[in-house]
Amino acid sequence: MSVAPMMDWTDRHCRHLHRLLSRHTLLYTEMVTTGALVHGDVERHLRFGEAEHPVALQLGGSEPADLAHSAKLGEQWGYDEINLNCGCPSERVQRGAFGACLMNEPQLVADCVKAMVDTVSVPVTVKHRIGIDKVEEYGFVRDFVGQVADAGCTVFIAHARNAWLKGLSPKENREIPPLRYDVVAQLKKDFPHLTIAINGGFVADASVLEQLDVVDGVMVGREAYHNPWWLARWDELFYGDAPNDLTRELVEERMVDYMEYEAAKYGTHWYSIARHMLGLRNGLPGARRWRQVWSDHRLKHLPAREVMQIARTKPAAAAAQAEWAEVQGQ
Template sequence: MIKNVSSENVQNHLSTHENTGLEPSRRFCVAPMMDWTTPHYRYLARLLSQHTLLYTEMVTTGALIHGDTERFLRHDPAEYPLALQLGGSDAGELAHCARLAEQFGFSEVNLNVGCPSDRVQNNMIGACLMGHPDKVAEAVRAMIEATRLPVTVKHRIGINGRESWEDLCEFVEKVAAAGCRTFIVHARIAILEGLSPKENRDVPPLKYAWVYRLKQKYPHLEIIINGGIKTFEECNEHLKHTDGVMLGREAYHNPWLLAGVDSEFFGAKPPAKTRHSALRAMYPFIQSELERGVFLGHMSRHFLGLFHGMPGGRQFRRYISENAHKPGAGLEVIQVALEKVPES
């Protein structure tokens, strides 16, 4: 049974900020990453860049329909623009969850067709769907009919057994015919048997040229490139051939990278002047989360890379790692850790 969500609770959740309703720019995005792109990471990311498009962790349709919907969709509207990534394959369930995405104020709803985990494969979620382009097209069509939000698809360039250029084109053409105009392409195949999800992020070779060819072949589609991108120099090279770039692990482990995005790619003034000022700006949010019952360690693990490569950065990480998990740990742990990094 598909349940309804209290409109009063949704309105309370959206009381401080408004979604502009404009389709977000995908020129620079941070990838959805399980256990990493949580609301606490995203809040920091937004303090560093106002223009980067952020994505939630993948949320399955089953979790939203049968679980605690409001907990899974909870976010601070200060995170906008923010896309919700869904995992699922049933067209009716995905349509329902797309409506929820709009109801909760997200900027975009994205379908995961790239996760290679065995656990999601068994539920017909993620990269295995690349072997079923008609099913993906059916789901996308239902989602588009259910919401005014842009509906996008994140996928691989193939899977083992369906890894030819022709297979990729068939997938893109069928999904585009269903109404999807934005494809976020991880430039590797996924090997569904024999490799772990971590190995699937490194072992299959990157084929950026295939993503470039997609843009050449389908110039009317928006093509965003993803996979192994680490530097602005690489981003600018990819942007010569595609419409946008999506970074994952580098943006998480070295979040200060995001502080240069607004000036580099959007011609805008950076919102954060220093790492110290960015973290201090998080204090009210951290305190409010602590008062809500969130453990400090659940938040602070997402800040550990903020002083990556900086003098005192190792001491900052060590102090938080050794103290944030202790019973009653509060904002003072972050304040003391911050004092270990010279401010200049």
């Protein structure tokens, strides 16, 4: 099991929450471009907590030398895997000549993979789509995987939709092109020696278990973010662990511990961390009220632990109004 790399979502704070919920699930960073690592603040982009392991660094780029350099940095910082993004369809990524458009250049992807494989000792993997635009012939993705595998990649994560490079937004690219799980199943049949994982549309245990009978792994994206409590069952369901003793309240308390640590060590405000756990109580009575408290900007001046107590004991509106009135009166 793995949680997909998602821009603006799967930062280190989000990954800390997910690791509290599952010990074994592989976590991915947001995509980090090679330009950001070659020319930018490496620590800001690569810093992560030891508790996050196993964790993979996803890179975006198309220059073999830059990718090799960035992969080496990732290995030095302690990442367990380096993943190349060949699936993002956004126009910004296309302007950089990487992401999903790389599927049209399998030899270039192979060169990029070989450069990274020759540089690092951790696994180098590829996340990709099953087709580009309206090219739906199976041979397209089969030949892409075969050529890249010859360069030394043994793990492929296939988002089971085409990527439309024109006419659809990234959000629409996650919803409009139809899911075709059968294509990924065929990849596993044709490349039994490779590790093939599937991504796209998973929201329930049953569909995940069905795919694990066919392929080697399942990557979950938006549902893991919006409904993170689902992860609390994964170690038992998919890894054979004993049932855990987690409660939502305990996870919330541990996140507050983390907020206090981040504030003391890095000056991070709890508000930027809390946004990742707003789905923790989805489906429970009072979830909306609890979510309102943790997302209420009028409470930002309070310590995180006090906000937790308000979230547990007062309706959001009353709490916010009381606190705001107190601030205004000072």
